[in-house]
Amino acid sequence: MTKKNYLATFAKSFHWAGFFLPKNVYDDCSKLYAFCRVLDDLVDEKTNLKLRVKKFNEVKNIFNKTYELDNNDKKVMDQNEHKIIVYDMIILANKNNIKRIILDDLIEGVSSDLKKKVYLKSVKDLLIYSYRVAGTVGLMMARILNVNDTRSLKGAIDLGIAMQLTNIARDVIEDQKMNRQYIKPDFKNIEATLKLADMFYESSFSSIKKIPFKYRFAIIVARRVYRQIGRKIIQKKSMESYEKSGKIYVNNFGKIYQTILSLFDLMLLFLKDVESHQRNKEYKIISEEVNLDERI
Numbered sequence: 272m273t274k275k276n277y278l279a280t281f282a283k284s285f286h287w288a289g290f291f292l293p294k295n296v297y298d299d300c301s302k303l304y305a306f307c308r309v310l311d312d313l314v315d316e317k318t319n320l321k322l323r324v325k326k327f328n329e330v331k332n333i334f335n336k337t338y339e340l341d342n343n344d345k346k347v348m349d350q351n352e353h354k355i356i357v358y359d360m361i362i363l364a365n366k367n368n369i370k371r372i373i374l375d376d377l378i379e380g381v382s383s384d385l386k387k388k389v390y391l392k393s394v395k396d397l398l399i400y401s402y403r404v405a406g407t408v409g410l411m412m413a414r415i416l417n418v419n420d421t422r423s424l425k426g427a428i429d430l431g432i433a434m435q436l437t438n439i440a441r442d443v444i445e446d447q448k449m450n451r452q453y454i455k456p457d458f459k460n461i462e463a464t465l466k467l468a469d470m471f472y473e474s475s476f477s478s479i480k481k482i483p484f485k486y487r488f489a490i491i492v493a494r495r496v497y498r499q500i501g502r503k504i505i506q507k508k509s510m511e512s513y514e515k516s517g518k519i520y521v522n523n524f525g526k527i528y529q530t531i532l533s534l535f536d537l538m539l540l541f542l543k544d545v546e547s548h549q550r551n552k553e554y555k556i557i558s559e560e561v562n563l564d565e566r567i
Contacts, residue, residue, distance in 0.1 A: 288493035306360035380404035391453035405435030426478025433471035476551040
């Protein structure tokens, strides 16, 4: 079976940044993204809720059963596309010392969207959700990039949360159509969410210095390109203009420009000391429900 490149097909910004990674590392990142994408697609399918829950639980059961097998058993089992993606993810986790609890957090976060109505009541709910569906991905990416430094692992969580908050701010109208409200659907709350995202983007920056040099530029590029989505949203200045814009993204010219600016970030990073973690307040809020120290 020919494997679909989910990263190239559905994640243009990450695929762009992935150009600056060694091929074997890019392939591992693609396996991680494919696993995340399959979970998301099952939750977002335009079918009735009961069927979506059934399909999601089938993949979750494959994951739970496969985790107990050794790698040889995984290879000989009957395989379809979803099974291959799950098997690849578990082998990837074993190879890179990714804790099972982090994958469980991701699955729990994505599955929380399997409701008739999703409504997050508070910033605490928003932070916990963003950690589960994206901070986990940042943490797993860091492990793939051979990051073991605690400050840098926290920075990886920060970058994942920042990107998820950017997604939420971008997709307010689309989420409303699916009966999901992560933030109130007005421009004031979109701006506030992007301000919170910016705090996490800032907190992630100096910790990139602890990533092995050969991977560093790719992360800087991904951070810059994704942050630019938020800046383009802010430029809309009103809910009316935001709604008329449709899905906001960074075009190829914008990606090239942000990549050039990333070269200056790379130089700045050489001159910058690694700062102490800036998001302790938010981590304390998340840790009321999720023990981040245990994950790191």
